[in-house]
Amino acid sequence: MKILKTIGDIVNRRNIHLKAQQAPKVNAMVQRCESFRQLLSANHAALETMSDMGDALSGLRPLDMTYVRSRCVSAVASVSRMVQALRSMNPGPYDELSPRLRDIAESIDKLIHATPYTPTDGPMILPLSEVEHRPDLAGPKTTTLVRASKELGLNAPEGFVFTAEAYRAFMNHGLREEIERLCMATEADDLAGLYTLSARITQHINTTPLPPQLHKQLQTMLENRPPARYAVRSSALNEDAAGTSFAGQYRSILNISPEGIADAYREVVGSAFSATAMSYRRNQGQRDDETVMCVACMEMVDAEVGGVIYTRDPLGQDQSNMQIHAVPGLPASIVDGACTPDTWAVDTQKMTVTHRHIADKQSMRRCLKSEGTYVELIPQGQGKIPCMKTSKVLQLARIGLRLEHFFKGPQDIEWAATRDKIVILQCRPLEIRTQGCVGTSESVTGAIIQGGITASPGTAAGPPHVVKGEVNLLDMPRGAVLLTDQAHPAWAVSLDRVSAIVAEHGSTAGHLANVAREFNVPAIFGIPNAVSKLSGHKMVTVDATQCAVFPGYRMQTPEPEKGPPPLMAKSPVMRCLREAMDHIIPLNLTNASSRGFCPSRCKTLHDITRFCHEMGVNEMVKVDQNLSDNAARRLVTDIPTRYWVIDMGNGMEATNQKTVTLDQIYSLPMLALWHGMNAKPWQGPPPPTPGGFLSVIMEASANPALAPGAYNDMGTRNFFIIGPRYCNLQSRYGFHFSTVEGHAGPFPDENYAYLQFKGGGASPDRRKMRAEMVRGILNRKGFLATAKDDAVFARMENETAQEILRGMMILGHIIMHTRQLDMDMNSPEDVKRHEQRLLAELLEILAPCNCPEPWRKTPPPTTSPQAPDTGGKGQSS
């Protein structure tokens, strides 16, 4: 409320003041001041948004489209505000800005929203037999399977597919916009938020009816097919693309009756918006709105045994062997990590089993007679029987070889076997991870437990955190070791925040293992009793390569910095951000005195920002020609200064002069600021050092804005905008821009001092060092300060007027005496040296003996009892 109160006060006082003076002109002036202030505030907001986008572009944090959209819109809104503010200062000359802004906004809109879909009358439902060469309609996962079965004569299920066309028609049914709206409106920075968002979206999808056309085509398809149960599987257009296998992120729904297909379809489509899938896309920089979910409905195979073939070792260790994993019943219990499978290693040259591991299998998944599946417990003792014979293992190995040969690379194959045949359910490229050597399983000393298999190699340490359900993910600390019973695919949602995974069940063939490898998260699966043995420890080190877990922190080499997911830089979201920023960041208007400095040359939001700022200042300067009591008066000390003062009411003695002297100023914050700025004479720029000087030259040649005579030239006037308790100073010294604002009144909760500081002429790293140093100093002096690139934002709030005035002095000293220091930021020692000097100077300035009264003036007698003009400090003197 402090700002309101201030303004209220100012307005009151002004109103009274006005009666005595020439009301309309002053009124117009104050309006102009207010507009100018709006302009500055919007300018600040716009630049902050742009700087944040620049940060994001470095790719050091995961991004999603929601981020890109919200930043773009914030930038446009702020720049719109600037335009409105400028136009309210002087409407005519700036009209041309609006259409420019509209054009830019339109270009950005096109980039950040998926192209609206226009129906093409293409088929929405197609039999599987017709999609062999149409990955664009059926998704690559489905077409691969159809090709394998046709060309190699392998068994694959019959069925049909909901095409990409079906998905687009479904989304066009109002869903697309609603999903985007939900994404924008739900805060999903953390897991809890993500789950909420996901629940809202999927609920919406589940209750949206199929478009009539789609419904009709589905009915026709079902009527022309023999009665069957179906496995309804995802087959997204971007699924299985190399490097971004969406393994297990999307749903497959098993054993569905024809009547249940529509619901199952919606559910699979909804799985594109599961928390796991969304966080996966976010970590990979994939766009939600470019995900196209095709859905295959394949006749259900009631498997006696099923599993996964890896035609090579996914960890790249055992080059000659093929891996075959199998469980009794449906293969689903492998991929969802519920069951530790039997595994065989097959030497494909000799076609012999070189190694086998028979697990103690406790349960299996079976088809229900009606619809759906259930888990059947395996009677004790029977779990250790191998779930298939060697002959079948070799038969599978031969299929694996043929597929690998046909698709010219290692494959990950899901299969199911009934009594008389083997059916291929899925076939996709297998990614081999060569990075991170897997050691031998020789015993190690000092381990808490050892065993299981390397699902993803590497070593990492962290506090163990037991996860039994999704709810346990919510309070999991960043960097924890995820400790779980089953290697469930849903845990993948947390991969960007765990350091390692240890699971009692699961295999390298599971989805979680796949994704863990993709994210470089070490993981050991199939290690018995891990939960009970590890959960008591405060910190454990997981050496997945050696399949051992040690107590405490035992990293031999420092943990490598986890960079951004490798795909982020080239990801679609990044690309979109970059393209959008082409309309936002580049600066074409550099030279304010050139003819080209006009609205029609504004090509980017940054151009408009610059233009508005420059023109806003001009409008303020022009003011004094319209008013008899000069609004902007030049500050004169011993000599005329480069500062002009604009009074918003009772900030200085009203006279008809064009200049003002310090003793005519009543604004305490301004006087404090001025005192800080001038308490110490500026010693001039630091002597140039080769590196620093060179960096200035480099910068200047790279950035036309810094060329002499360009925008923000040294000669620019600086403006104090003041009230008795308020002061705002926009200043530029060469390439250094700063805004200081403060309010110091009798009520602490209204008081603040604020600094925004940016720029420099030296290289970015030096400017950054300086910003960091200023942040450090201000933090020590009681400000809340942050630094970002070469900018510093600092504020002090809720303090007595006296504290705020001291704060203004500090800021005054800082803005004057850190100018050009960036040139001298060659090493941490330089930073330290300047920091110590500045701190010493500040101590001196703030010392009571040096902090005398001259600027503590008693304001003039007020014309109204309602409007006492004394600040807290003034009253006490």
Place this chain on the structure above:
Amino acid sequence: MTTLQLLLVDDEQDFLTYASRRFKRRNVETHTAINGPEALSMLREQHFDVMVLDMKMPGMDGLEVLEQALKESPDTRVILLTGHASTEAAVRGMALGAFEYLLKPLQFEELFFKVVEAGRSAQAAQ
């Protein structure tokens, strides 16, 4: 004339309840309306410094309400709040005279700050 008069307009009752509670706690005189027509009739009866207006409401949409509201009460500052990120809509809203265009989700602090800023501008204009 320092107590800020605020009108919140949104078709989500949850938002109205939550936000008005928090604004009231900070001494902002807060009223709510669940749709456009209700908001407009309240504007006719009483002066508001600031109106926070949802863009997408059934019946009368935010931009329509904005246009009429500024006709009724030109000194009221209107903050548009929306879940739909369209830069084009932002430009249109601002051109129609909105004070600010904000995206959901929004931290309360941020909304509060904008409302105060808008209030300052409104009271200065009177």
